[in-house]
Amino acid sequence: MTSPEELLAGLYADGWSRIVAVMVRLTRDMDLAEECAQEAFAKALVSWPASGVPDQPLAWLTTAARNHGLDRLRRARTEAAKLREVALSDSSPPDFPADGDIPDERLELMFTCCHPSLNLDAQVALTLRSLAGMSTAEIARAFLVPEKTMGQRLFRAKQKVAHAGIPFRVPPAHLLPERLPAVLHVLYLLFTQGYGDPAHARLSLEAIRLARVLCALMPDEPEALGLLALMLLHEARRAARFDDAGDLVTLEEQDRARWDAARTAEGAALVERALRRGRAGAFQIQAAIAAVHASANDPARTDWAQIVGLYDHLARLAPSPVVDLNRAAALGMAHGPEAALPLLDALDEPLRDYYLLHATRADLLRRAGRPDAAAGSYEAALALAPTEAERRFLRGRLCASTPRR
Amino acid sequence: MKYLMLVCYDPADRPAPDDAAPDVEEWVREMDAKGIRITGNRTRPASDATTVRVRDRQVLLTDGPYAETREQMAGFDILECADLDEAVEVASRHPMAWAGMIEIRPFWPDDES
Numbered sequence: 086m087t088s089p090e091e092l093l094a095g096l097y098a099d100g101w102s103r104i105v106a107v108m109v110r111l112t113r114d115m116d117l118a119e120e121c122a123q124e125a126f127a128k129a130l131v132s133w134p135a136s137g138v139p140d141q142p143l144a145w146l147t148t149a150a151r152n153h154g155l156d157r158l159r160r161a162r163t164e165a166a167k168l169r170e171v172a173l174s175d176s177s178p179p180d181f182p183a184d185g186d187i188p189d190e191r192l193e194l195m196f197t198c199c200h201p202s203l204n205l206d207a208q209v210a211l212t213l214r215s216l217a218g219m220s221t222a223e224i225a226r227a228f229l230v231p232e233k234t235m236g237q238r239l240f241r242a243k244q245k246v247a248h249a250g251i252p253f254r255v256p257p258a259h260l261l262p263e264r265l266p267a268v269l270h271v272l273y274l275l276f277t278q279g280y281g282d283p284a285h286a287r288l289s290l291e292a293i294r295l296a297r298v299l300c301a302l303m304p305d306e307p308e309a310l311g312l313l314a315l316m317l318l319h320e321a322r323r324a325a326r327f328d329d330a331g332d333l334v335t336l337e338e339q340d341r342a343r344w345d346a347a348r349t350a351e352g353a354a355l356v357e358r359a360l361r362r363g364r365a366g367a368f369q370i371q372a373a374i375a376a377v378h379a380s381a382n383d384p385a386r387t388d389w390a391q392i393v394g395l396y397d398h399l400a401r402l403a404p405s406p407v408v409d410l411n412r413a414a415a416l417g418m419a420h421g422p423e424a425a426l427p428l429l430d431a432l433d434e435p436l437r438d439y440y441l442l443h444a445t446r447a448d449l450l451r452r453a454g455r456p457d458a459a460a461g462s463y464e465a466a467l468a469l470a471p472t473e474a475e476r477r478f479l480r481g482r483l484c485a486s487t488p489r490r
Numbered sequence: 491m492k493y494l495m496l497v498c499y500d501p502a503d504r505p506a507p508d509d510a511a512p513d514v515e516e517w518v519r520e521m522d523a524k525g526i527r528i529t530g531n532r533t534r535p536a537s538d539a540t541t542v543r544v545r546d547r548q549v550l551l552t553d554g555p556y557a558e559t560r561e562q563m564a565g566f567d568i569l570e571c572a573d574l575d576e577a578v579e580v581a582s583r584h585p586m587a588w589a590g591m592i593e594i595r596p597f598w599p600d601d602e603s
Contacts, residue, residue, distance in 0.1 A: 165599060202574060249596050250491040252573040260575070 089133035092142065093126065098294070100143055101126070101218035104150050106190035109197065110253050111173050112154055115215060115243040120157070121150035122218075144182040191216065192302040193253050195295070199268045200251045207242035208271050214239055217275075217291040227278060227285050265303075269312050269368065272296050276316045281472065283327060289320055310359035311369030317352035318375035321345040333478045337384045349379045367403040370395055389419035406435040414445050422449040440469035444479060451486050459486045492597040493577045495530070495567040499590030500560055511588040521569070526580055530567030564590065 087095075101122055108118035125146040139145040151173060158170040198211040213219045213227070225235035245251070256264040272292045279288030296313040303309055325339035334340075356372040374395045381387040396412035410432055417425030429446050436442040447462035463483040470476045521527035541552040555563075564586060571577040574594070581592040 200574075202578070250493075250571070250574040250577070252575050256575070 089138050090130070092138055093129055093133065096142055096146070097126065097218060100146055102191050102194065102216045102298075103143065103187065103189060104147055105215045105218075106194040107147055107188060108150055108154060109194060109215070110190055111151070112158070112169050113253070114169070114247055115211070116240075116247075117154060117157060119215060121154045122146075124153040125149035141182060141184045143184040143187050147187050148182065189302070190253075191298050192255050195268050195299065196255055196264060197246060197251055197253050199264075199271045200246070201264070201267055202249060202251060203242055203245060205271070205274075207238060207245075208267065209274055210235060210239050211242050211246075212271050212295070213275065213288075213291070216295055219291070227288055265306060265308065268299065269308060272299070273312060273316070273368070276319070280319060280323070283323075283331075286323070289316070289323075292316060293320060305362075307359040307362040307364050308366040308368050310355050311366055311372045314352040314355035314359060315368050315372035315375060317348045317355065318372060318379055321348035321352065321379070327474070331474065332481075333474045335478075336378060341382060341384075344379070352376065353379060365398065365402065367399060370399040370402060374399075387418070389415055393419050406432050407439070407441075410436060410439075410442055410445060414448075417445075417449050417452070422453040425449050426453065438469060440466045440471070440475070440479075442466075443469065447482065447486070451482070456486045491571055491573065491577075492528070493569045493571060494595045494597065495569055495577075495581055495584075496563055496593040496595070497565040497567070497584065497586045497590070498561045498563050498593060499586065501562060502560055505589065508588055511585050512583050514585050517584050521567075521580060526569055526571060526576075528568040528570055530565065532565040533563055536562055561591070569594075 104122040104125060105115075105118045108121045109115055112118055112121075128149050129142075129146060133139070155170060155173050158166045158173065194216060195212070198215060199208045203211070209228075210224055213224045214221070219227075221236050221239060222232050224239075225232040228235070230238075255261075272295055275295075276289045276292035279285045279290070279292065293313065293316050296309065296316060299309050300306075300313050321344050322336075322339060324345065325341070325343040326334055328334050352372065353376040356369060356376050359369045360373065374392055377388055377392050377395070392415045393412060396408060396415055400408045400412060409428070413425045413428040413432075416428065426446070426449050429442065429449070432442055443462045443466035447459045447466055450456075450459035450462060460483060463479055463486060467476060467479045467483065470479055518527065518530075536555040539555045541554065541556045543550045543552070567584075569577055569580060571580060574596075577594050581587055581594055584592060586592060
């Protein structure tokens, strides 16, 4: 039997954001909404073990949160608080509310947290706090900033949401094309932040969880499906990305048996479903590239020509020097390193300080049988690599390519 | 919600004129008719401004604006909008959002002084 504590922990993952969403709509105050959700869970932690788990746990928690909100607003004296109090008491649930009656307003909350009038740091922090239910300390650790800094960032962001009149709603159709990318961008940023560092894997899992919520609530948005697919396909490789010593393993050298087959299959199916809608976007194409990699059991059997074609498509949809770099690397696999090397010259200017430009060139030179030139590029990459794991990897390559004298 | 719309420009950084830019008279007519624009006006340049301070009970005047910035205020409007999205839409349709920039600032509500 699950204990009330275990049940509550399980409810927290989704329940937190659903309660915060309901309370933000009712109170227009994110800080108060979080306090109410916190209070509701704290109350349940005391009450459930003593008097049993209620039949409708989510409704119970929502009611507890609402009562706390009413209590707080009654004690505040301002006109605005009185108005919000009326809104709260008007929303009184029936005597025995059912979990199914609690509205799911997380989509509204996502668009509020990712409103473009907030800067990106604030959007990310708000999303983690109110949708993922992470504490300020946890968010601060994940983004390597002092807790106090993160606390101030969250405080300012919540104040702005309350004071600037940022609406709590899913934007109307004519605004969606400019608003949805912001939500997707924040989720992807959460994912990559958790992907680069095994200690922050939770961020990636939260990003996937929130993308699932987004896809369930907006099933007709192919880019949302594409993002979820992309994250699943990458997450599937997590166990194979680092060896036992904590060193980075390249895609080519990963043990593909260690890829998570369920995530790969789900990601591949999702990207197909998304592309069938005929509105390809950058996340869908990147997911399609990841799916092509995933379909090869042996890296030597990777369909590089198809990957080059997908990068061509991506370069048209979302042109950037980084896309050109990846395209050149794929082309090097499809047609040999000599075909790809000249393409990198055009990227020297925009990507001069990007270690992967130098690492890619080094790899192509190594495969072209030019170890001296390769060593020079490995050294350039080494000087620019951002993490220790990447530096260890490059040092290994540098040693292997330095000609023995 | 009430917002102050500060209409500004940067004399050193003026974008090329755009044929599609809206007309200010039309903007004023439309926003007045919709009850969105409560009032507004153009202001004279910073060189005509006077800044007033009282220190040690003495009135001190400075010739010019309170803050020396490259950006200049050209005028202001006071808007009544449902939310920030509406205020952003209204501001983005003002010609000076195309030729300069517009800052939108919410008013402090009357009861929370």
